[in-house]
Amino acid sequence: xxxxxxxxxLHDAYIIAVEVDHLSKVxxxxxxLDTRVFxxxxxxxxxxxLTEMLMQNIVYSISILEPGSRDYIDAAAxxxxxxxxxxxxxxxxxxxxxxxxxxxxxxxDAVKKLMKNIPTPG
Numbered sequence: 001x002x003x004x005x006x007x008x009x010l011h012d013a014y015i016i017a018v019e020v021d022h023l024s025k026v027x028x029x030x031x032x033l034d035t036r037v038f039x040x041x042x043x044x045x046x047x048x049x050l051t052e053m054l055m056q057n058i059v060y061s062i063s064i065l066e067p068g069s070r071d072y073i074d075a076a077a078x079x080x081x082x083x084x085x086x087x088x089x090x091x092x093x094x095x096x097x098x099x100x101x102x103x104x105x106x107x108x109d110a111v112k113k114l115m116k117n118i119p120t121p122g
Contacts, residue, residue, distance in 0.1 A: 002064050002092055002094075002110065002111050006040075006060065006111060006112075006113050007040075007061070007062035007063065007064075007087075007094075007113075009033070009061050010031055010038065010061070010062055011060065012032065012033065012058060012059065013031035013032060013033040013038065013059045014032045014033070014056065014057065014058055014059075015029065015030075015031055015057040015058075015059065015101070016031065016032045016037070017029070017030035018030075018046075018050065018053075018102075018104075019119075020048055021029070022078060025043070025044050025045050025046060026041060026042065026045060026063060027039055027041075027042040027045040027048050027106050027108065028040065028041050028042070029096075031059060034046055034118075035117055035118050035119055035120055036115055036116070036117055036118070037115070037116050037117075038113060038114065038115050039113070039114040039115075040062075040111055040112075040113055041111065041112050041113075041114070042061050042094065042106050042108040042110075042111045043080065043108065043109055043110045043111070043112075044091070044108050044109025044110060045106055045107065045108045045109075046086065046091060046107050046108070047079040047082070047083050047106075047107040048104065048105070048106050048107070049078055049079055049082055049104060049105045050099065050103075050104045051098075051102065051103050051104070052098065052101055052102055053101060053102040054100065054101035054102065054104055056097060056100060056101060057098060057100060057101030057102040058099040058100040058101060059074060059096060059098065059099065060097045060098055060099040061096075061097050062094060062095070062096045062097075063094070063095055063097075064092055064093070064094055065092075065093045065094070065095055067090075071095065072093060075093045075095060075105045075113045076093065078105060079093070079105060079107060091108060091109060092107070092109070092110075093105055093107050093109055094106045094108065094111065103112070106113060
């Protein structure tokens, strides 16, 4: 089970890249917050739903939905509607809610977070 603290400190981060590789079952999100760039790598990703992508997308929060909760059931129903012949169900689901722009659901096995500082101009 994913440690929910992995998603801490991402409020107000900008989504700067989304990469989906269905063959390796990896979804990668790159987020920028001030001088830090975070990469979230979701391994074993089987279903992914992205809505409302704009030129500028700001994260409100990223959370792990609790199996059996109303939010989890609603997310699973949205994924089921999109992936109507999908066999692999019952995995963890992460939900990225937006202050502005994109929201997404990612069904996955494991996630890791990488962080790097970027130099400031000047």
